[in-house]
Amino acid sequence: MSGARLRAEQLEAWQNNLRHECNVSPHTLSAYLRDLDKLDKHLEPSDTWQSLKTKDISHVLGELHRKGLEARSLHRWLSSVRSFYDFLLRQGLADHNPAKGIQGPQTAKTLPKVLDADQVSGMLDMTCDSPLLIRDHAILELFYSAGIRLSELVGLNVGDVVLNDGQARVLGKGSKERDVLIGSKARQALEKWLTVRSSFANEGETALFVSKNGKRISQRQVQVRIKEWGKRHGLDMPLHPHMLRHSFASHILESSGDLRAVQEMLGHSDISTTQVYTHLDFQHLADVYDKTHPRARKKD
Known part of the structure; x- marks a missing residue:
């Protein structure tokens, strides 16, 4: 089975887990999948999720940053990738989480607007x-x-x-x-x-x-x-x-x-x-x- 096909099957398994076991909202599910799609588009057909290293995740993070993705979105992207790999670890489909420990760019704290x-x-x-x-x-x-x-x-x-x-x-x-x-x-x-x-x-x-x-x-x-x-x-x-x-x-x-x-x-x-x-x-x-x-x- 090709790496791309295996990646797609494991993503589908995660999607089913989020929908049926974790009861995440359709909006959250869609956001998770968009984030993983950003990672998938940077991979070669032969790559598998298991084969990725921390340096690969860091490289993609840098690419997304250079393309103008805001710091808040980059942090969410990292969170989505970590969550996906946690699922793979629980299922025995990976032996490491390459996104763990990677620090996203610093974000400026913005205070929410309030009415008096x-x-x-x-x-x-x-x-x-x-x-x-x-x-x-x-x-x-x-x-x-x-x-x-x-x-x-x-x-x-x-x-x-x-x-x-x-x-x-x-x-x-x-x-x-x-x-x-x-x-x-x-x-x-x-x-x-x-x-x-x-x-x-x-x-x-x-x-x-x-x-x-x-x-x-x-x-x-x-x-x-x-x-x-x-x-x-x-x-x-x-x-x-x-x-x-x-x-x-x-x-x-x-x-x-x-x-x-x-x-x-x-x-x-x-x-x-x-x-x-x-x-x-x-x-x-x-x-x-x-x-x-x-x-x-x-x-x-």
Whole structure:
């Protein structure tokens, strides 16, 4: 069997493992396969995955860098290659992971953009009459109230939300369930949406949020509607679901200083992921300092 044919068969086995055993999303699966395809295109027909050495992976990494692939994408590419080789090792199809230990290029830390509390209030403190706007309002309130991810919101079913208790159960990354809190404003918006949801939802549809065709709303539809909402309310930057999640985390941390609590609320498995919000909090303090300290303010 040719090396190229063997590579293709082992990639297919990994794909089946990701889809059926690891339950990764179609979006994640597609990203993994694109990354491995970048590596495969640099190989000779006779090469096998087992035959590759660390220097081969480093060479391809350098080629991708020279072609303009950004540092963040290169790190993801390395992660995909390592994950694939870990699978080969578990299956006895390789005896080493040539991507292990390779360092990707340094990335500049960029802080997520957040809204301040007044901006959020300006967008959400309103009364909606149109069923579609009632739905969109409930979506935005829930994003900001619970700090959930886009995939978690879209995956919610009616039965996952207990408004009397102010809680919802979401399915996060790695198929991990967690309970999130729903504030009073979001509860009111959801109650209003549930009174008109039946005018949209198809019979038997379990999704909490549905589109005009009566089926579960898609992630893309939510992104488009939220962006339009931001434009309509005069926001000077594109509004997206993750901005609301970032704003939620920043505002909670700013008020409480409890990083562990924010980690739990966001569903981060590693607290280092949550620590970016400590930078946001410090940035806020620095802004206040510059504006209020007598010896910090610039003279007019």
